[in-house]
Amino acid sequence: RNIITTTKEGVIRTSRRRPPPPIMFAALSFSLSLAFLALVSTAVAESIPQDNDNIDANGIESTCKSSGDGTCTSHLTSVFVIGDLHGDAVCAISWVNRTGLIANLFLDDAIDSSSSSSVTALLYQKLNNPSQWLWTSPQSTLVFMGDYVDKGPTSKQTVQFVKDLTTAFPDRVTAILGNHELELLRDRDARIPWVGKYSAYSHATVHPGEYLNYFANSLDASSSSSSSFTSDDDKEKEPTDSPTHLLRPLDRQDDLVLDLLLEASMEVYAHNAHSAVRFVPTLPSDRQFSMNRGIRFAITDIIPPEHRMLAMERLQEYQDRYLNAFRSGTVLGDWLESRPIAHLAEDVKTLFVHGGVSEGVGTGYLSRGKESVEELNRVWWEHSHEGKLYDFLNGKGMGVDDVLGYVVYELLTYRGNHPGYDKWESHGTFDEDAMDESEVCVTLHNMLSRMDGIDRIAVGHTPDFGIRIMCNGAFLALDSMLGRWIRGSGNEYCPGPEHFEKRKGMEVPTTSRNGRYKCDEIKSECEGQIVRLDSDGSVTILD
Numbered sequence: 001r002n003i004i005t006t007t008k009e010g011v012i013r014t015s016r017r018r019p020p021p022p023i024m025f026a027a028l029s030f031s032l033s034l035a036f037l038a039l040v041s042t043a044v045a046e047s048i049p050q051d052n053d054n055i056d057a058n059g060i061e062s063t064c065k066s067s068g069d070g071t072c073t074s075h076l077t078s079v080f081v082i083g084d085l086h087g088d089a090v091c092a093i094s095w096v097n098r099t100g101l102i103a104n105l106f107l108d109d110a111i112d113s114s115s116s117s118s119v120t121a122l123l124y125q126k127l128n129n130p131s132q133w134l135w136t137s138p139q140s141t142l143v144f145m146g147d148y149v150d151k152g153p154t155s156k157q158t159v160q161f162v163k164d165l166t167t168a169f170p171d172r173v174t175a176i177l178g179n180h181e182l183e184l185l186r187d188r189d190a191r192i193p194w195v196g197k198y199s200a201y202s203h204a205t206v207h208p209g210e211y212l213n214y215f216a217n218s219l220d221a222s223s224s225s226s227s228s229f230t231s232d233d234d235k236e237k238e239p240t241d242s243p244t245h246l247l248r249p250l251d252r253q254d255d256l257v258l259d260l261l262l263e264a265s266m267e268v269y270a271h272n273a274h275s276a277v278r279f280v281p282t283l284p285s286d287r288q289f290s291m292n293r294g295i296r297f298a299i300t301d302i303i304p305p306e307h308r309m310l311a312m313e314r315l316q317e318y319q320d321r322y323l324n325a326f327r328s329g330t331v332l333g334d335w336l337e338s339r340p341i342a343h344l345a346e347d348v349k350t351l352f353v354h355g356g357v358s359e360g361v362g363t364g365y366l367s368r369g370k371e372s373v374e375e376l377n378r379v380w381w382e383h384s385h386e387g388k389l390y391d392f393l394n395g396k397g398m399g400v401d402d403v404l405g406y407v408v409y410e411l412l413t414y415r416g417n418h419p420g421y422d423k424w425e426s427h428g429t430f431d432e433d434a435m436d437e438s439e440v441c442v443t444l445h446n447m448l449s450r451m452d453g454i455d456r457i458a459v460g461h462t463p464d465f466g467i468r469i470m471c472n473g474a475f476l477a478l479d480s481m482l483g484r485w486i487r488g489s490g491n492e493y494c495p496g497p498e499h500f501e502k503r504k505g506m507e508v509p510t511t512s513r514n515g516r517y518k519c520d521e522i523k524s525e526c527e528g529q530i531v532r533l534d535s536d537g538s539v540t541i542l543d
Contacts, residue, residue: 077139095482147178186198193289206322348534392405
């Protein structure tokens with residue numbers, strides 16, 4: 001645990017070696033074997049560090065010290081903050097348990113930090129009914145920083161778990177929207193062809209294992225009445241084309257297709273073809289859209305011919321089920337649409353947004369503090385429905401509310417508050433030695449002085465191996481790669497512990513056919529850091 005205390009003189013912090021910086025995927029030329037042409041690929045999604053500094057995290061060890069009646073005691077008001085989870089329900093649950101804020105979280109109290117990987121992998125099946133959960137600390141709240149989906153294979157379970165927390169403790173738990181949820185909601189618009197959807201990238205978005213969560217016997221946190229809220233309103237919001245009792249069960253062909261998709265992904269990465277290949281059953285007959293964007297192949301083009309038709313049929317089914325689960329009017333879709341874009345924790349004078357706040361947005365749209373945040377969220381909620389969102393984000397009409405679509409998108413994607421990131425957008429470069437006295441910090445402090453009731457900005461979105469506290473404590477970067485997949489394989493889709501457990505006794509390829517690409521290990525344990533902000537100004541990092 002590192003403790004950083006804000007004083008009149010600034011920030012006193014414990015020394016800690018800074019992890020290596022993120023780097024961008026470079027544009028690389030490649031030659032795909034046999035049917036593949038020579039072309040150039042540029043990976044465009046968020047990048048991650050290339051060297052793994054392992055930060056130990058006792059994922060299911062509580063930090064709460066009980067007073068004897070099941071509650072925590074403290075004279076401070078505290079805000080616990082959990083960063084980007086990226087499709088890892090096990091680590092989502094582990095980090096929440098680490099805070100000690102919830103009693104009766106599990107059905108079996110025997111779960112502890114010595115749990116085996118096979119038990120840990122099933123944590124989301126061991127959750128107690130949320131109606132049995134108890135909040136232990138009246139002085140504390142919990143904030144999630146967004147990006148619950150993508151990169152890992154249990155996005156649905158992650159969203160369901162965080163949703164259940166916000167439903168069980170609406171005055172205690174806040175879950176803001178991340179850019180990956182925003183892209184998922186935008187993808188629902190029928191005007192975007194599948195090949196042009198964000199979720200069709202062959203990296204950094206929907207892990208192939210995610211698709212199997214939308215069928216009858218998937219290991220889904222929402223499939224058991226004992227492990228999630230299912231209100232009458234929720235039941236009415238089930239997708240009309242796939243009520244739970246009509247979903248087909250998974251079969252061995254689904255296992256085969258998942259293995260084929262993972263193996264095809266490794267071929268993409270081996271040839272640096274990230275942008276040239278899309279996760280779609282087929283490319284459209286009108287190839288102009290694809291050609292203009294450098295898209296040359298569907299993922300099924302890489303699958304052996306004898307299995308190609310099966311893979312095409314199942315992938316189409318998978319992707320339809322996936323998007324339908326998040327439509328407006330569904331349980332999960334409505335919950336994502338109702339996430340705030342920004343949250344102001346007044347007791348700690350901290351503004352939480354997923355990406356960052358540019359000077360223009362901060363002074364122009366957030367200068368009135370709480371009032372501005374509430375207004376911004378109100379406009380977002382009025383436009384988050386799938387029938388309005390696409391036009392809202394594109395600024396159609398350019399009215400006052402339409403311009404706010406650009407503001408919303410920037411708040412979820414901006415990286416300019418990070419010292420050393422001034423050339424990130426143009427060159428993909430990062431200055432790891434940037435100081436708190438940098439121009440970025442000067443700009444930040446100037447902006448904060450014109451934002452009522454806001455002394456500090458906390459963000460996710462930009463990953464590193466640990467939490468970063470910068471600009472003399474005025475800027476907190478909280479994405480420490482809490483999900484095991486982004487920490488292990490970054491933006492690329494690889495099999496993890498649960499997959500190997502299910503395929504026990506079978507050979508699971510982890511290397512491309514030509515040997516140029518090998519999946520990094522996805523560990524069983526959860527790593528990273530979360531943070532607690534106290535009303536006395538102190539910041540405590542929890543390993």
